[in-house]
Structures are given as C-alpha cells and as structure tokens.
Amino acid sequence: MKKNPKIIPVAFGIHALILFPFSEISAQKKEEKSKKKYNILFIAADDLNNDIGCYGNTFVKTPHIDRLAKMGVRFNRAYNQFPLCSPSRSSLLTGQRPDVTGIYELQTHFRTNLPDVVTLPQLFKNNQYYSARVGKIYHYGVPGQIGTDGLDDPVSWDHKVNPKGRDKTEESLVKNLTPARPLGSALAYLATEGTDDEHTDGMVTNEAIRIMEEKKSEPFFLAVGFYRPHSPYVAPKKYFELYPVEKVPLPKEIANDLDDVPEAALFTKPAHWGLAEPERREALRAYYATISFMDAQVGKLLDALEKNKLTDNTIIVFWSDHGYNVGQHGQWMKQSLFENSARVPLIISVPGGTKGKASGRTVELLDIYPTLAELCSLAPPQKLQGKSLVTLLENPEAAWDKPAYTQVRRNQIFGRSVRTERFRYTEWDEGRAGVELYDHQNDPDEFNNLAKDSSQSVISKELAGLLKKGFPPTE
Structure with missing residues (x-):
C-alpha cells in the first residue's frame, strides 16, 4: 500500500x-x-603575464591561482585591448574599445570622453548589489599613487579602500637596476623584512575579507585590486627565497632576431636596457617573487570564501590588465604587441559550472563585462563591444570564430594587431611603419616575421581585412 x-x-x-x-x-x-543573486569576486593583478603554473610555467610557484583554475575555466588565449594600465582597465570596465573610450595614456579619465557610460561595477551597484573596491581597479600610478584614489570612478562604488603598506613607505630602500627610469617603469626590487600583512597587497586582502564577512548575507560585487607584480618588485624575503637567482631561466633569444622586426614594434631600447644576464636574472627573480606573493593573497581570498560558505554562490573572475615581457626579443614590461605583452591570464569560476577545463578560443578582456551581465541577468544600458563567454564557460571547446584585437600608441602612430587561434598579424601606422605576421603553430616565440613571405600572401591579405574590420575608421 x-x-x-x-x-x-x-x-x-x-x-x-x-x-x-x-x-x-x-x-x-x-x-x-x-x-538568489550570485556574488562577484573580481580579482585584478597588475602587470601579470602568463608565467603561472596552471598556464604551463613549471618554475614559477602559484599554487593558489592553480587551485582557482581547477574551480573554473582557464582561457589560454585571452588578450588585452591595450597593453598599458589605464587604457586596458578603462576598456574592460566600460565594455568599450580604446578607440571609443579615447584613453591611450595614463592621465585622462574615461569620463572625460564618456561621461554617461555605466561601468561594470556600476551596473551591479545600480541593481541592488553592494559594490566595493579595495586597491587598484581603475588606474593608479604605481608606486606613486598607492594610498590615493588615483583615477578612480566614485559612482562605481558604495565603498572604497586605498591601503598603503611598507612597500610604499620603504620605497627609498628599493634597488633600481635601471636608474635612468622612474620606479614604476624600472627594473627595481626590494626583499623586505616583516609579514605579508604589512604590505599593501596584504592589507588589500585583509580588508576585502572583512567586507566579504560583513556583507555575506547580501549580494556583493567585491573588486580586489592587487598592486603586484607591478614594479618595483617588492615582497617579503621568503618569496625571493623560492627562486635562487642562479636558477632563474631567461627566455630564449636568437641571433639577429630583430632584423625582420619593424623599429616601431620595439619599446625597450636598447635591448634589455643594456643589462647583462646577471642583472636580468636578478630582475626576473624579483618579478617571480612578487607573483608568488600576490598568489598567496589569492589563496587567502579563496579560503575566506570557503570559510564563509560563499563559494557555492560566488562567481570568481581573475584577470590581469595586460601581459609583460621579461626579456623576449630584448623587450621588458608592456607597451608592445608581441604575444607576451598582449596575452593575459583569465580564469572564470561559476558555481555549479565547468571545472578544471581550458579553452583555446581567442577571447578578450572586453568580453568580461557582457559575460557577468549575462550570468547575473543584468541589462547594460549601453551597447557593449565584447561578446559574452557564457557559451565557452559551458563548453570550453565550443565553436567560436571571434578574433582578439590589441593596439598600442607609439609616439604619434598606432600599432594594431589581430590574433586568431593560429596567427598574429600587426600593422604599424596602417602598414607604413611596418607589418608583422607570426604563425604560432610553427613559431610560438614569434622569431620569424612572415609578412614579406610571398607564400603567406593569401593569409596576410585575409588577416589585413580582419584587422580593418576590428578597427573601423572613427568619425
């Protein structure tokens, strides 16, 4: 019965x-x-390239970012729109390309050109989310503006915090290997005494955890902006000790590498700013130490999510504003259109979604805004220029024909680049100052510029058309 x-x-x-x-x-x-509304944990690293364990670098120790990658989808071909802090962040946060924001340098605020645009965090704030920023999300000059608002956007947030730690207060102790350059764009470092919590990024982490705990019963958009590994490379000594300087591997270089590279393509002049191998290892060791220090802060955030039982209802986005050359082609830092500068780490974890998978599709930082809007069923008031990644979050190998576009300004001319899954094609001053074509299937280090190779004329023409499609003339 x-x-x-x-x-x-x-x-x-x-x-x-x-x-x-x-x-x-x-x-x-x-x-x-x-x-129930998803929370958003929006984690930004500053000047971080793909020298990360989960991206295949077995030398650099990043156990916590690797752990995050196992929680979501890692995008192996993600690209920034402009390899410089403010242009890149302005593009990501407004959902507009640099030619629309008009931001190509570090001084102009995007609202000068787009006064009414609704930013990504502002969209969440306008939809009853608690929106908070700790640290660098919009542009700050590092290290000069640490502890200030920088080029912040007040209407994006309900709350903001600008920590300042010993990495800033002990700035006078920093060793500058390139003394002709200011600290923010120098190969400079300091291994400090003391603990993580005394550093700006440690303070950022602790304040973010406090907000997370305080607001765990209501939906939040919590933006956590780390200042490292941006130079000067400052971290506690224990992170430097992870990397014996004599064991630091330098990137592969070949003789006459730059013979087929347009002069406009080069940011670092002379190559390596004249530094010999020992000093380059010293600088790279310090860069890697600050990556591991920042990684430890990511781990604290993930632990706090679990402790507060928020993991099952929080979307996590981890990104860097651009990549970073560490000696490839004699180049350092950003502001180039080589792969190491244009490519960025991007990991997105969605509760109940795909875990531990990688997508090889070409995507852009510009795609983050429409992705989060779709996942949270929010309607942006302006048209966004990126494309939602929800399809790839569900199936990382789904069909996808969208290329990625990156540009940079070199004095008064532009370099513009398009990246497909196989090729990178770049024009400097619309080709008048040079053209580059690299086949990443056969030449992942971009040593062989095929732009003048007659056997590649068909693909060059095709990519030139794709480039023009991505950068239409502006009125």
Missing part, C-alpha cells in the same frame, strides 16, 4: 489550515535558492 506523504500544518490567520507535502516545500526552497 502506498503511504501518504508526510505533511506539516501551515496556518493562515485563525480560520484556515492548509497541508503541504514536504516535497513541495523542498522544491520551493530550491526555486528560491536558484533565484
């Missing part, structure tokens, strides 16, 4: 008694849970 379902009484007023099966109550709770 079939048993009747267990029931509980629910009284309405004093006259009615309605009986509900437990199964119906359970279904109702599931529906309510499914309607």
Whole structure:
C-alpha cells in the first residue's frame, strides 16, 4: 500500500489550515535558492603575464591561482585591448574599445570622453548589489599613487579602500637596476623584512575579507585590486627565497632576431636596457617573487570564501590588465604587441559550472563585462563591444570564430594587431611603419616575421581585412 506523504500544518490567520507535502516545500526552497543573486569576486593583478603554473610555467610557484583554475575555466588565449594600465582597465570596465573610450595614456579619465557610460561595477551597484573596491581597479600610478584614489570612478562604488603598506613607505630602500627610469617603469626590487600583512597587497586582502564577512548575507560585487607584480618588485624575503637567482631561466633569444622586426614594434631600447644576464636574472627573480606573493593573497581570498560558505554562490573572475615581457626579443614590461605583452591570464569560476577545463578560443578582456551581465541577468544600458563567454564557460571547446584585437600608441602612430587561434598579424601606422605576421603553430616565440613571405600572401591579405574590420575608421 502506498503511504501518504508526510505533511506539516501551515496556518493562515485563525480560520484556515492548509497541508503541504514536504516535497513541495523542498522544491520551493530550491526555486528560491536558484533565484538568489550570485556574488562577484573580481580579482585584478597588475602587470601579470602568463608565467603561472596552471598556464604551463613549471618554475614559477602559484599554487593558489592553480587551485582557482581547477574551480573554473582557464582561457589560454585571452588578450588585452591595450597593453598599458589605464587604457586596458578603462576598456574592460566600460565594455568599450580604446578607440571609443579615447584613453591611450595614463592621465585622462574615461569620463572625460564618456561621461554617461555605466561601468561594470556600476551596473551591479545600480541593481541592488553592494559594490566595493579595495586597491587598484581603475588606474593608479604605481608606486606613486598607492594610498590615493588615483583615477578612480566614485559612482562605481558604495565603498572604497586605498591601503598603503611598507612597500610604499620603504620605497627609498628599493634597488633600481635601471636608474635612468622612474620606479614604476624600472627594473627595481626590494626583499623586505616583516609579514605579508604589512604590505599593501596584504592589507588589500585583509580588508576585502572583512567586507566579504560583513556583507555575506547580501549580494556583493567585491573588486580586489592587487598592486603586484607591478614594479618595483617588492615582497617579503621568503618569496625571493623560492627562486635562487642562479636558477632563474631567461627566455630564449636568437641571433639577429630583430632584423625582420619593424623599429616601431620595439619599446625597450636598447635591448634589455643594456643589462647583462646577471642583472636580468636578478630582475626576473624579483618579478617571480612578487607573483608568488600576490598568489598567496589569492589563496587567502579563496579560503575566506570557503570559510564563509560563499563559494557555492560566488562567481570568481581573475584577470590581469595586460601581459609583460621579461626579456623576449630584448623587450621588458608592456607597451608592445608581441604575444607576451598582449596575452593575459583569465580564469572564470561559476558555481555549479565547468571545472578544471581550458579553452583555446581567442577571447578578450572586453568580453568580461557582457559575460557577468549575462550570468547575473543584468541589462547594460549601453551597447557593449565584447561578446559574452557564457557559451565557452559551458563548453570550453565550443565553436567560436571571434578574433582578439590589441593596439598600442607609439609616439604619434598606432600599432594594431589581430590574433586568431593560429596567427598574429600587426600593422604599424596602417602598414607604413611596418607589418608583422607570426604563425604560432610553427613559431610560438614569434622569431620569424612572415609578412614579406610571398607564400603567406593569401593569409596576410585575409588577416589585413580582419584587422580593418576590428578597427573601423572613427568619425
């Protein structure tokens, strides 16, 4: 005989008694849970390239970013739109390409040109999310503006925090290997005494965790902006000790590498700023030490999510504003259109979504805004120029024909580049100052410029057309 379902009484007023099966109550709770808003943990690293364990670098120690990659989807071919802090961040956060924001340098605020644009965090704030920023999300000059608002956008946030730690207060102790260059664009470093918590990024982490704990019962958009590994490379000594300087591997270089490279393509002049191999190893060791220091802060954030039982309802996005050359082609830092500068780490974890997978599709930082809007069912008031990555989050190998576009300004001319899964094609001053074509299937280090190779004329013409499509003339 079939048993009747267990029931509980629910009284309405004093006259009615309605009986509900437990199964119906359970279904109702599931529906309510499914309607609960996702939280967003939006983690930005500054000047981080793909020298990360989960991206295949076995020398650099990044156990916590690697752990995050196992929680979501790692994008192996993600690209920034302009390899310089403010242009890149302005593009990502407004959902508009640099030719629309008009931001090509570090001084102009994007609202000068787009006064009414609704930014990514502002969209969440306008939809009853608690929106908070700790550290560098919009542009700050590092190290000069640490502890200030920099080029912040106040209407994006309900709350903001600008920590300042010993990496800033002990700036006078920094060793500058390139003394002709200011600290923010120098190969300079300091291995400090003391703990992580005394550094700006440690303070950023602790403040972000405090906000997370305080706001865990309401939906939040928590933007956590780390200042490292941006130069000067400052971190506690223990992170430097992870990398014996004599064991630091330098990137592969070949003789006459630059013979077929346009002069406009080069940011670092002379090559390596004249540094010999020992000093380059010293600088690279310090860069890697600050990556591991920043990675440890990511680990604290992930631990706090778990401790506060927020992991199952929080979307995590980890990104860097651009890549970073560490000696490839004699180049250092950003502001070039070589792969190491244009490519960025991007990891997105969605509760209940795909875990531990990688996507080889070409995507852009510009795609983050529409992705988060779709995942959270929010409608941006302006048209976005990126494309939602939800399809790739569900199936990282899904069909995808979108290329990635990156540009840079070199004095008064532009370099513009298009990246497909196989090729990178670049024009300097619309080709008048040089053209580059690299076949990444056969030449991942971009040593062989095929732009003048007649056997590649068909693909060059095709990519030139794709480039023009991505950079239409502006009125």
